[in-house]
Amino acid sequence: MFFDHFYYWITVILFVIGLYTVMSRSNLIKKMIGLSLFQISVFLFYITMGKIEGGTAPIIIDQPDVVYSNPLPHVLILTAIVVGVATTALGLALVVRIKEAFDTIDEEEILQMEETK
Amino acid sequence: MSSLFTQAPILAIILPLLSAPICALFRGATFPWALTTIVSALSFSFSLDLLFHVAEYGAISYEIGGWAPPWGIEYIADPLSAFVMMVISGISTGVLLYARESILKEVPASRLGFFFAAYLLALAGMMGITITGDAFNIFVFLEITSLSSYVLISMGAGTDRRALTAAFQYLIVGTIGATFILIGVGLLYVMTGTLNIADIASQFDTIADTRPIRAAVGFLMVGFAIKLAMFPFHIWLPNAYTYAPNIVTAFFAGTATKVSVYLMIRFIYSMFGADFSFGELPLTTILMPLAVVAFLSMSVVAIFQDNLKRLLAFSSVAQLGYMILGIALASETGLTASILHIFNHAIVKTGLFLTVGAMFYVTGSTYLKDLAGIGQRMPITTFGFVLGGLALIGVPLTPGFISKWYLVQGVLERGDAIGYGLAIAMLISSLFAVIYIWRIVELAYFKPSPEGAPTGEAPLTLIIPCWIFIFGSFYFGIETSMSVGFAETAAKFLMGAVK
Numbered sequence: 001m002f003f004d005h006f007y008y009w010i011t012v013i014l015f016v017i018g019l020y021t022v023m024s025r026s027n028l029i030k031k032m033i034g035l036s037l038f039q040i041s042v043f044l045f046y047i048t049m050g051k052i053e054g055g056t057a058p059i060i061i062d063q064p065d066v067v068y069s070n071p072l073p074h075v076l077i078l079t080a081i082v083v084g085v086a087t088t089a090l091g092l093a094l095v096v097r098i099k100e101a102f103d104t105i106d107e108e109e110i111l112q113m114e115e116t117k
Numbered sequence: 118m119s120s121l122f123t124q125a126p127i128l129a130i131i132l133p134l135l136s137a138p139i140c141a142l143f144r145g146a147t148f149p150w151a152l153t154t155i156v157s158a159l160s161f162s163f164s165l166d167l168l169f170h171v172a173e174y175g176a177i178s179y180e181i182g183g184w185a186p187p188w189g190i191e192y193i194a195d196p197l198s199a200f201v202m203m204v205i206s207g208i209s210t211g212v213l214l215y216a217r218e219s220i221l222k223e224v225p226a227s228r229l230g231f232f233f234a235a236y237l238l239a240l241a242g243m244m245g246i247t248i249t250g251d252a253f254n255i256f257v258f259l260e261i262t263s264l265s266s267y268v269l270i271s272m273g274a275g276t277d278r279r280a281l282t283a284a285f286q287y288l289i290v291g292t293i294g295a296t297f298i299l300i301g302v303g304l305l306y307v308m309t310g311t312l313n314i315a316d317i318a319s320q321f322d323t324i325a326d327t328r329p330i331r332a333a334v335g336f337l338m339v340g341f342a343i344k345l346a347m348f349p350f351h352i353w354l355p356n357a358y359t360y361a362p363n364i365v366t367a368f369f370a371g372t373a374t375k376v377s378v379y380l381m382i383r384f385i386y387s388m389f390g391a392d393f394s395f396g397e398l399p400l401t402t403i404l405m406p407l408a409v410v411a412f413l414s415m416s417v418v419a420i421f422q423d424n425l426k427r428l429l430a431f432s433s434v435a436q437l438g439y440m441i442l443g444i445a446l447a448s449e450t451g452l453t454a455s456i457l458h459i460f461n462h463a464i465v466k467t468g469l470f471l472t473v474g475a476m477f478y479v480t481g482s483t484y485l486k487d488l489a490g491i492g493q494r495m496p497i498t499t500f501g502f503v504l505g506g507l508a509l510i511g512v513p514l515t516p517g518f519i520s521k522w523y524l525v526q527g528v529l530e531r532g533d534a535i536g537y538g539l540a541i542a543m544l545i546s547s548l549f550a551v552i553y554i555w556r557i558v559e560l561a562y563f564k565p566s567p568e569g570a571p572t573g574e575a576p577l578t579l580i581i582p583c584w585i586f587i588f589g590s591f592y593f594g595i596e597t598s599m600s601v602g603f604a605e606t607a608a609k610f611l612m613g614a615v616k
Contacts (some may be wrong), residue, residue, distance in 0.1 A: 019293070022289060022293070028285065031289060035289060035292055035293075038293070038296060039292070039296055042296055042299055042300055042303070045300065045303060046303055049303065049306070049307050073303075073306070076253055079253075079257055080256070080299060083257070083260040083264075086260075086264055087260075087264065087288065087292050090264060090267055090268070090288065091285065091288050091289075094267070094271060094281055094284055094285045094288065095285070097271065097274065097281050098281045098282060098285060101274065101278040101281055102278065102281075102282075110282055114279055114282065
C-alpha cells in the first residue's frame with residue numbers, strides 16, 4: 001500500500017515536515033526553510049500527476065500507439081516554482097531588514113521587544 | 118471606442134501590469150504617482166464600461182491570445198466579476214487621489230518609484246483574480262497581489278519598525294494560504310483534466326462524490342479563509358493594517374479581503390454549486406458559527422484597542438463575518454447582502470482609513486492617547502470620521518444599514534429559531550460597534566488635547582478625497598437602486614448558474 005503510491009507519501013511527508021517547521025521554529029530563517037519545503041512538496045505533487053504509466057516524453061513521433069505523459073502540470077509548476085523563489089527571496093530580504101531593525105532574528109525575542117516598546 | 122472596448126477585459130489588467138516596471142525606473146515623487154493615478158483611472162473606466170455592458174447584454178468571454186477555452190485562458194466579465202472589478206479599481210483611484218501628500222510623510226521620496234510599482238502590481242493582481250476564468254491563473258494573480266502587498270506593508274517601516282514583522286508574518290501565513298489553494302487546484306485538475314472554471318463546473322456533478330474532490334474543496338476553502346482573514350485565520354490582518362502606510366491600509370481595507378470573499382463566492386456558487394456545497398457538504402454549519410463568532414468577538418476586541426488603525430482593523434474582521442454569513446445562508450437574499458456589503462464596506466472603511474490618515478498627517482500618530490481632543494483640532498476631518506463611523510454601525514441612511522437590512526431579511530427568511538438568533542447576534546454586534554465608535558467620539562470631542570499637540574487641518578488634497586468617500590457612502594446609503602440593482606443581478610446570476 002505504501003509503495004503503490006510512494007510518491008504521494010513523499011509529498012505528504014515533506015508537506016507535514018515543512019508546515020511543522022514553520023509553526024514550531026522561532027528562528028525566522030528556519031521558518032523560511034520550512035516554508036520552502038512546504039511549497040516544494042506541492043511542486044512534487046504537481047510533477048508526479050503528469051506521469052502516465054508507460055508514457056514517454058511528450059514529443060510527437062509518427063507512431064500510432066505511443067502513450068505520452070502530460071506536459072501541462074510541469075509547465076504549471078514552473079510558474080509556481082518562480083513564485084516560490086520570489087517568495088523565498090522576499091522573505092529573506094525581510095529577515096535582513098528585521099535583523100537590522102531589531103538586531104535579532106528570533107521571533108520570541110522580537111515579540112518581547114514589540115510588547116515593551 | 119468600440120474597437121478599444123472589445124479589448125477592455127485585458128486592458129484593465131495589462132495597463133497596470135506593464136506600467137509597474139516603468140514606475141520602478143523613475144526616481145522622485147511626482148511622475149510615478151501621476152502615472153499610477155492615470156493608469157488606475159483608466160482601469161476604472163474600463164471596468165465601468167464592462168459593468169454597464171454586462172448589465173445590458175450579459176456576460177463577456179475574452180480569449181487570451183485567441184486560444185479558445187477550455188484550452189486557452191479565458192477572461193470572463195459577468196455581473197459578479199464586473200461589479201467587483203469596478204469596486205477594486207474605483208477604490209484604488211480614490212485612494213491615489215489622496216496618496217501624494219500622505220505617502221511623502223511615510224516613505225522617502227527616493228523609494229516612491231518602487232512603492233507605486235508595487236501598488237500597480239497589487240492592483241493588476243486583484244483585477245486579474247476577479248476577471249480570470251482559469252483556476253491556475255487565479256493562483257498566479259493571487260501571488261502577484263500577495264508578493265506586492267508584503268512589500269507595500271513593509272514600506273511602513275520608516276514610521277514603525279513593526280511593519281517589518283507584520284509583513285513577515287503575513288508572508289508566512291499568506292504563502293501557506295496560497296499553497297493550500299494551489300493544492301486544491303491541483304486536485305481539481307487531476308480529477309477533471311481541465312483548469313477552466315466553467316469546464317470544471319460542467320463536469321462537477323459526475324465526480325462530486327469522490328475523495329479527491331472533497332479534499333480539494335477543503336484545501337480551497339481553508340486557503341480562501343486564510344486569505345480573507347476569516348475568523349480564526351485573521352491573525353495576520355490587524356498587524357498588517359496597523360503598521361502599513363496609511364494609503365496602503367486604506368487601499369487593502371477596501372479591496373484585498375474583498376477579492377478573497379469574491380473567490381469564495383465564485384468557487385462555492387459557480388464551481389461546486391450550492392447544492393453540493395450546502396447539501397452534501399456541511400458548509401453552512403461550518404461557516405455560519407465562525408461568521409457569528411467573528412462579528413461578535415472581533416467587535417468586542419475592537420472596543421479595547423489603543424490604536425485607531427488597529428481598532429478599525431478588528432472591525433474589518435468583524436464586518437467580513439457579515440459577508441461570510443451572507444454566503445453561508447445559501448439564499449439569494451443572503452448572497453445579495455454579501456455582494457452589496459463588499460461594495461458598501463469597501464467605500465465606508467476606505468473613507469474611515471483615509472480620515473485616520475489625515476489625522477496621522479497632522480499629529481504623526483494613530484494612538485488614541487495622542488488623538489484626544491482631535492475634534493477641536495481637526496473639526497472637518499473628525500466630522501468625516503464620525504459620519505463614516507455611523508455608516509460602520511449601520512445607522513439608517515448609510516450604506517451599512519442597507520447591507521445589514523438585506524442580511525437581516527436573509528436570516529429571517531430561514532424562519533426558524535436560528536434565524537432569529539442570528540438577527541439578535543447581528544443587533545448585539547452593531548451595539549458593540551456603537552460602543553467603539555462612541556469611544557472615539559468621546560475622546561475626540563470631550564477630552565482635552567494634550568499639551569502642545571499639533572493643531573490645524575490637513576491640506577485640502579487630503580480632505581477632499583476623504584469627503585468624496587464619505588459623501589459617496591451617504592449617496593449610496595440613500596440612492597440604493599444602483600448598488601442594490603447590481604448586487605441583485607449578480608446574486609440572481611449566481612443562483613441561476615447553479616440551476
